[in-house]
Amino acid sequence: MKATLFSLDTGMQAMLLNFVLASFVFLSSIRDGSAGITSSFIRSEWPSVDIPLNHKAFAVPKGYNAPQQVHITQGDYDGKAVIISWVTTDEPGPSNVQYGTSKNKFQASAEGTVMNYTFYEYKSGYIHHCLIAGLEYKTKYYYRIGSGDSSREFWFETPPKIDPDTPYKFGIIGDLGQTFNSLSTLEHYIQSGAQAVLYVGDLSYADRYEYNDVGLRWDTWGRFVERSAAYQPWMWSAGNHEVEYMPYMGEVVPFKSYLYRYTTPYLASNSSSPLWYAIRRASAHIIVLSSYSPYVKYTPQYIWLREELKRVDREKTPWLIVLMHVPLYNSNEAHYMEGESMRSVFESWFIQYKVDVIFAGHVHAYERSYRFSNIDYNITGGHRFPIPNKAAPVYITVGDGGNQEGLAAKFLDPQPEYSAFREASYGHSTLEIKNRTHAIYHWNRNDDGKRVPTDTFVLHNQYWGSNRRRRKLEHFLLKVIDEVASI
Secondary structure, eight states, X not given: OOOOGGGSOHHHHHHHHHHHHHHHHHXXXXXXXXXXXEOOOOOOOOOOSBOOTTSGGGOOOSSTTOOEEEEEEEOSSSSSOEEEEEEESSSOOOOEEXXXXXXXXXXXXXEOEEEOOEETTEEOOEEEEEEEOSOOTTOEEEEEESOGGGOEEEEEEOOOOSXXXXXXXXXXXXXXXXXXXHHHHHXXXXXXXXXXXXXXXXXXXXXXXXXXXXXXXXXXXXHHHHHHHTTSOEEOOOOXXXXXXXXXXXXXXXXXXXXXXXXXXXXXXXXXXXXXXXXXXXTEXXXXXXXXXXXXXXXXXXXXXXXXHHHOOTTTOOEEEEEOSSOSSOOBSTTTTTXXXXXXXXXXXXXXXXXXXXXXXXXXXXXXXXXXXXXXXXXXGTBOSOEEOTTSOXXXXXXXXXXTTOOOOOBOSSOOTTEEEEEOOOEEEEEEEOSSXXXXXXXXXXXXXXXXXXXXXXXXXXXXXXXXXXXXXXXXXXXXXXXXXXO
């Protein structure tokens, strides 16, 4: 005989009511935000100095003029092209890439470009960039660069075709540097199973050196990240440590080393600068902004972003992700409020276009926000603080890759209402898109060499109204509460 709610005895009814009430409170806390968490974890000291130059992490590949510092990035708007970059040190050598879908059998080739630059008295190696276009989706390609016995072979996989329900897993890394903590972060990321990196700025930290050592530390960093960046695309964005404005050395051209070494597919998204651009990959539309380029009204970046947001098609790419270096919301004493000017310019657009998540770096700690906004800021009208806003993005700071500047360990007290979770530790994040409505986010702490999953939540898509199921469940729970209360 089928049991009903009304056939339950009084004790069971009370237990059910308590369960329902607890469930409703839990769901409400997810919906509206609850007290944030400041982790009590205290990071023990690991070396926060750069890895020595003779360490195997910086090993130079064997052979005369062997390609090194190999890295790839997406080469077009939709993921059917890659840009392969590398450096040769003795002479330019060939700039072509041989590639194909079978190992040791390269059916095609593409010709690239080569250039070099000077920085003070440092002279770079020969920097090659080669665009390979017209690739097939969801295909593994093998490629070979260099010549003779010094040639090297790698592989990469293209993403699935653009589709709203295509699953895909991104890694998010920021402020990496080249310390032993950086090495731990990179090794943990490689084990994550993610398919591409969204990099939120501050790469080598070479600007913390002087004279020829600036260029030298760019070279070591390129060899350091090759273990991942040669096999899967890293989508680059620039931070303050890429500016390298050093007039005392005669170097006054911003982003010089970065722009020579790390190219982006900016022309494919009608951008006028490699520092801001957009790509589409699987089910995501990714916008990269430059925190250290002009962005106020009528500037090129402002005009470009306004037009790019109009191009976003959430029917094809439901996930809208923004990368920048300086966080718009940050409750750490380090770099507090530095993102306020960009927030005041762009936040209303992020809400209007239903951006799902914004990743930033810069602050050397981890922090995740609730959905809050400050678009109604008006100090004379009493609107002085951010307020809950279901239409706002989630803001996540992952400037915790492991660089030599160390951790930003001082958070504001009390914890602001917009802050959901924060911890001063090193680590990396992953965002695993499941379908058009849900993605799983993880932040993984580096605990003295061990990867420790620390912060996890389900990210609901803003455009596709993924709160629908939750609203239905809440409605059901309210009906049950009414039934139980009426017994």
